Amino acid sequence: MQVRIGVLTGGGDCPGLNAVIRAVVRKGIRHYGDELYGFHDGWKGVVENSYELLDISRMQYTLNLGGTVLGTSRYNPFKYDPEARAVFESVERNSLDAVIAIGGEGTLSCTMELHRRGLNAIGVPKTIDNDIGITERTFGFDTAVTIATDAIDRLRTTAESHNRVMVVEVMGRHVGHIATWAGIAGGATLTLIPEEPFDIAEVCSTITRRHGKGRYASIVVVAEGAKPAEGTLEIKPDEYDEYGHIRLGGIGHKVAVEIEARTGFETRLTVLGHVQRGGSPTAYDRVLSTWFGVAAIDAVHDEAWGQMVALQSNRVVRVPLADAVRELKYVNPQLWDVAKQFFA
Helix, strand or coil, X not given: CCCEEEEEECCCCCCCHHHHHHHHHHHXXXXXXXXXEEECCCHHHHHCCCEEEECCCCCCCCXXXXXXXXXXXXXXXXXXXXXXXXHHXXXXXXXXXXXXXXXXXXXXXXXXXXXXXXXXXXXXXXXCCCCECCCCCCECHHHHHHHXXXXXXXXXXXXXXXCCEEEEEECCCCCCHHHHHHHHHHCXXXXXXXXXXXXXXXXXXXXXXXXXXCCCCEEEEEECCCCECCCCCCCCCCEECCCCCEECCCHHHHHHHHHHHHHCCCEEEEECHHHHCXXXXXXXXXXXXXXXXXXXXHHHHCCCCCEEEEEECCEEEEEEHHHHCCCECCCCXXXXXXXXCCCC
C-alpha cells in the first residue's frame, strides 16, 4: 500500500545519515511506491513546514557523503509548546501517514513522546557515541573510532620525536566508547572515560614512571565527558543545551596543563572535536546505515509504530523506543579491563 512518509535527521550530524535516507527512499519508492518528504533541520523543519520531495535521483551519489542533505538541528518542539501542536498540524497539512526520525537520544526521546501523543513514528538510532541502549552498534561510531585512531597514530610520531606527552580529547559526553576503542587501537598510555572518574595525581605518577625509564612518548586519550574523582581536580560548572544535555569541552586542556605542571614534561593537546563527525563514512557504517534504512521503511509498512530499528546479534530487529532511550549504554566492563592491561 502506498503511503506518504516524512523523513528527518535530528541532533548532531553523523557519517551515514545520507546512506539511511537513501535506503529509505530507494526501497520506499521502488518496492512500495511511496511518496517521501524530507524535512529540513530535524523537528524544526516539521514545525516550520520546510521540506523537499525525496526521490531516487535526489539521493543519487550520497552513499559516501558525510553530513546530511536534509540539514539537522537540536530543535525540541516541546520546549516551545508542551503539546507540540505545530508538529501534528504539519503532519495533517501534508497528509503524512508516518514519520521516520533518524537521531540520537534527544531526537528519539522527542519522537517517543510524539508517538505517545498519537504520531505514527519509527526511529532510527544515530550517534557516533554509540550510547543508545538496546542496539549493539550505531552508525557513525566506526567512522569516529577510525578517525581518532588515525589521529593517535599520527600524533605518536611527533610525540616520539620530542619526548612529549600528547593529550587527545575525543567525543563522548556520558560514555567512553570512542575513547576506549581508539585508546586500545592506538596503543594509548592512558585512557580517561566518563564511567571511571580519574585521579590526576595517579595520571601524572604513571607518566613520570614511564618517562623515567628512558625516552618515551605518552598518549593520553580523554573523552570529553571524563571527570576527575571528587576533590582531586577543580573544573568549571556544567552547562546544558535545550535537550538537557551537558555542553562539554575543555577537560583535555585541563588535563594537559596539569600533566605539564606536575611532571615537567612538555605536553600538547589535540582536540579532535567535529573532525570525528565529518567526512565519508567507513564501509561498515555505510552497510549498517543502509540496513537500518531498509528496515525502517519496512517497519512503516508493518505499522510498527513507536518502534526503533536496532542491531542485535548481527540481526536488525525492532525494539520499543521507550526501551531504547530508557538508559544509556556504557562501556563494557570486560572491554575496559582489556584497555587497562596496556596502561603504562
